[in-house]
Amino acid sequence: MVFFLQNIINALQWGSFYAMIALGYSMVYSILMLFNFAHGDIFMVGAYIGFGVATGLVTLSATGFIALPGWVILVLTILLSMFLTSFVGMIVERVGYRPLRDAPRASAAITGLMIGIILETGNLALMGARRVSFPPLIESVTYNIGGVFVTNKKILIVVVSLAFMLALHLFVQRTRYGMAMRAMAFDFVVVPLMGVPVNTIARLTFAIGSALAAVAGILFGLAYPVLDPYMGIVFGWKAFVAAILGGRGSIMGATLAGFLLGFIEIFVAMIFPSTLRDLIAYSIILLILVFRPHGFFGEPYSARLRL
Amino acid sequence: MALLEIRHMTHHFGGLRAVHDYNLSIEPGQVRGLIGPNGAGKTTIFNLITGIYRPSEGQILLDGAPIAGLAPYQIADRGLGRTFQDLRLWRHMTVLEHVKLAHYSKLRYGLFGAFFGTPARHREEDRITRRSMELLEMMNVAHLADQLVPNLPYGAQRRVEMARALATGPKVLFLDEPTAGMNPEELIQMMAIIRKVRQSLGLAIFLIEHRLKMVMELCDIIQTLVFGEVIAEGSPEEIQNNPAVIEAYLGKEIVE
Amino acid sequence: MQLSVENLRVSYGRIKALHGIDFHLDKGEIVCIIGANGAGKSTTLRAISRMVPVEPGSRMTYMGQDLLKHPADRVVSRLGISHVPEGRRLFGNLTVLENLQLATFARKDRENIPADIDRVFAIFPRLQERVSQKSGTLSGGEQQMLAIGRAFMSGRKIMLLDEPSMGLAPLLMLSVFKALREINQREGTTILLVEQNARLALQFSSRGYVLENGSLVLQGNSAELLANPDVKKAYLGG
């Protein structure tokens, strides 16, 4: 029982990363109907920006000039990095996606893939081959609750990511911006006829998606404090799986699928020999899709979608 | 026995009853019309007959054999050809390719021929090319054979769709608003084409239309559908004078 | 003059769709453009609502101000020119209500929106029955109503209508046109109408233009055009 509970805690943390990243992915995906294959790498960039900001703040604070407590640094880091990373997202949108808006979707996917490679390689060229360690902004405290080990970081991560998800869900469902985003997903050519500034919405979408990726990057840095230029690849592809598994354009779906993916991975490793983890975990995903061919909340394939 | 016979067909979308107790029997060579207000369920009836939806209840018999529940391609193969209300052409294919492809189920070379380019395949391809060109000529669009469809004027696209439907070798041709978006002159051309098709190929035609001129001049029997139910069936004159039809569909001003 | 268009030229890649046309709209008018398939009618509307780029040298002014300096969304939100595009182009994944709400995206007078929605439902009661249905599953005619309703929500200075009668049942077609006239009279909305069904369009409008192969060949008030033998021959079915 303890064992089981422990794994639920584990899965919650792990799932919340998938969910957070899938969420950012899903933002772009649901609005522009694009696979933003650069998203994993934006996550990486977000983590590095977070690393830069945090290190800067820690150093600043260490000089004694203004001594900041860890949690203030954390909050500042998150906010600043969200801000900075959203620009990365907007640049990606401007360079890689806007020119391709009328093109087949797959072409834009390829541009995203390529932008991702450029971000990775650029990072490698700038930062060198070494990996960096994310500064531990808050003191790690481990609670032992009847044999189940929980750290304050885990709680923080799950809570923060759930909060962002809820906020985003409300944003997309309740505000006219969200509605405009959903409309763009369907047919962006006539969206301007509704008085909706398409470019602004697209930029906003990328900005929000990237800001979320930055949050995910920083939380990731706290939980798994080893950053390297290629850390986003696997996450990017798995977020891709989660975003779509959740159902096209569904924020709740993406969140749920992200957690589900985390749970599947953790529990498969718990129950089966862990060498078979990917084999079994992805077979489960495949089966889910065979029986729910349009994801959890998705709509059936519509012929309107471009190639 | 009628060519196509439908008995007590009913269909629901979720809670919405789109078609209720629909009956039809078409004889070879007949031209039938289906009119009714928007959203009455006309297109749905087409979709039910051609297998895109499966009716909740009822029977559909083609030449006496039940076809409800078959896949659309099987139904098409047995002789029900159709066009779509919202033009469903293949964006990246030429006009000729459209018509050739509609011969798909009747191709006599298999995958082997497709892979290895056997002489049988070349003969067969030549044969369907010739036949497709004949159909295009009949529709007066043969000169566009090598064009990609999105570049064509609307009227031409409709005619390509019709040629494509004819290429499946139908016994009954279903036309869903074939003149939507056409000007009066093109309307007259289209009527001539439909007459020609009927005469030279001898098939039955089932037509949804809102252009009264067309329905009244072409059809032998007209059904009027309102809220999924047939409220009147009869010759053009009967329909035109039927008060229920005037009330629900035509409107007084139009008739006058 | 509410809207004036001078020397409007548009091309799609190598295809020239409009070869420099001039026309104008006065406030509160109903004007129609008729012409054969591919004459450039839809292109004209798209140019006004800035959906297609125009070639240099084209001029368009709205109430004296340069329309070309506004991007597409601001033509709607600032100038109040709404456009019912060819083929309706609804957002099939949104419900009927959401489609209407979306059209108010940039409106400042948010308090009036509920009342306006009710007015749309008053004109098209059918839409109210389907209010939370996904618009993609509406029948053709229902979609047309929604498209007009949507335009009504977004801008009411000028409405550009591209073939509103397409696919409508006769009775409904009449009621749509009646509704349009009602909007025109009550709100003072200028209507620019593009129609294949030339007779209907000319009966409904006060002035008309005839477009052929990208150029305006005839203009005049509608009654005159209806009586014109050339127009009769070419567009009214003899």
Next chain:
Amino acid sequence: WGKAELIKVGINAPMTGDIPKVGEGSKFAAQMWLEDIKAAGGLDVGGVKHPVELVIEDNESKAESAVKTNTKMITEDEVLVIVGPQSSKQAVPAGDVANNYKTPMISPWSTNPDTTKDRPYVFRGCFLDPFQGPVVANFITNEFGFTKAAVLYDVASDYPKGLAEFFKKAWEELHGPGSVVAYESFTTKDADFSSQLTNIINSGAEVLFTPQYYNEVALIVQQAHELGWKKPIVGSDSWGSAETIELCGAACHGLFFSTHYAAAGATGKTKEFIDRYQAKHGYIPDDVAALTWDALGIVGQAISTCGKITGDVEDDRQCVRDAMAKIKEYDGITGKMTFTEEGDPIKCAVIVKISDKGEYEFYKSVCP
């Protein structure tokens, strides 16, 4: 006597791809080696100083690319000998190429037996998994007296997987079947090991052996502690990078691993190398840099002892390969080496303890 023939040494290293750090270490070490040669006026072969050129090529950390790189260096650049590739997934196929073209190749870091097996022209600079696995198993047994061990490794990567298997085998030979109470794995690039660690903790293991690369080590150790693991964690030579400590921090203090050399408290040549490298590049060299350095040393010695460089590259390659096979007790910074028939070195392993200052302290030496 014309001009002395140019000697070309190929370096086949992963400059881009998954493990750029490894490529960087190899490159830096090779450049330092070249500096030394240059300073000496060339490589002395039979009294003639030959100029040396390095041909450094990127294998993108991909098998097919490593094969292409080797082919290119052999047939186009006509290198005399190749150092690299580092990881087995490139070294195995690349070794085949070198052997086919009768070009001596020495992989400093590849631990897969297949790399050198039945390939007279292929050597390696490190000990093999079948040696290291038992070393660690014995060490733990003797040092702590534990009988129940757990293993956590990356299934998708051949080095950790191989080592995990050999450790398991050795451990079960010592303590009987079933004494490896948890044998858990994950996949390359995973960052979360909580499920596996929970299983391990649950299994009642007394020690955790994890033959992983340094980046994963940091995560594994920290996560284990967060899940309440307080027992020892032991690692292998792949821990031997300055980054392990940089990334892992205090969590890793007090842990042990087996490796080729201990940086802290190193003396003599080893210290010299470490200091020089650190001065130049700002960090303590990884084991891969040290092994590359030694591999180049062996190459240099083999060329020298070959006695003459004729300029006929095929003869020279043969000569170098024969000389290399005969090297006895080469005194490298990672230990003394003699090649077996297969081209694998016989060398000692070192057990290193990570001190509370985060330095790698020599703990004990284990020889075959």
Next chain:
Amino acid sequence: MEANRDKSPSHPPRGKGALRRACGRVPLLGWLLAILCAVLLEHYLGKALADLLGLRKIPVLLGVVTILKKPLLMPKTVLFVFLIYALPIGLTARLIREPANWLAERLMRMPVLIPAAVHLAILYAILHIWGDVSAYRVLTLKLTLIAVMLTLSLNVINGYMGEFSCSHPGFMALGAYATSVFTVGLFATDKIFGPALLPEALGVYLFPVALFLGGMVAALGALVIAIPSFRTRGDYLAIISLAFLFIVKSMIENLEFVGGPRGLSSQPDYASLPMVFSACALCVWIINNFVRSTIGKALNAVRDDEMAADAMTVNTRRTKMVAFMFAAFWAGVAGGLFAHVLRYVNPATFGIQKLAEVLAMVYFGGLNSVYGSIVGAVSLSMLSEALRPLEIFKWIIIPLLLILVMIFRPTGLIAFKEFDGRRLMQPRNRPDNEV
């Protein structure tokens, strides 16, 4: 037509203006013969010329590598390339224009297989002689030809049928392993499968059988994706195929008898240039045949509007199934060849990176186009080989190039273009063949 002929891989760099017009009427046969002359020239005189110019070796890959490594050698390299390639090709093509046209005309009067065989034979001779200069060239050639097969087969799914399939490396892996198990098990002595079961000498002849088997195994694997494709499309299918890729990879990692993550080595050396070339030619021929037949066009119809296809008697299920299995078959064959060229396979090779590579080639070259796939595969393979000296910057330059191509030609360089062998081989002395 003209423009595309220039881009086809075996052609010399595009000339300009007058030169181009002068060369314009040379038939494909003429170009091939001219290139043959050039490679022969290089074969016999290349070394001497290189010595004369003070280059140590004949520059590989048209000297790009040399230039990037040692910029100072640029003038010499360029001169070499000009003297050995550009000049002879230009001159010969011009000189033999008339006879070549005459010959092409005669050939075209015979059944089409004969001129095709002649052209292919010359093309092979060119590649063979070009490759003879160095083993590195041969290796690059083989891997490029394999890339062509992969790209083309992926184009069948992603381009012709319009799905976004991510499973190609998985199919390739299935083929690679199946073929390897067959050959290693039967014809090689190794530690996994023990001594050879059949005499070595037989192996070369049975290799095509092994490849076929590899292809079939991959095609069977494709069923896992083909069947869900009946019910779902587009994005959902994309992740099904991605899941399939992860599954295949993980499965192989867990199969100890093929070496798990350590991989499988000691494949016999069967993948010679003629073998790879024939497989590639066969693949191009069959795929091209297929996509141009009406049965193949059904793929396009399913892509553009599945419902309409269905209503026009197209059995969409069968069509999808055929497309997936067919494409997977060729990916499997390519995988088998790949394994035997490297003589080593491991599961890590068939990951996301390989996927990105193949996808890039397909979309760079052009969707729905056999030409496009050939151009995409050849140019990206060659480019990434030639830019190797740039190390890390290579991975900035190539993606940038791809982004630019996508922006200016969103469907790829040569999309939606039929590959018509007959037209390609036409004589060009009459104006109507000029276009």
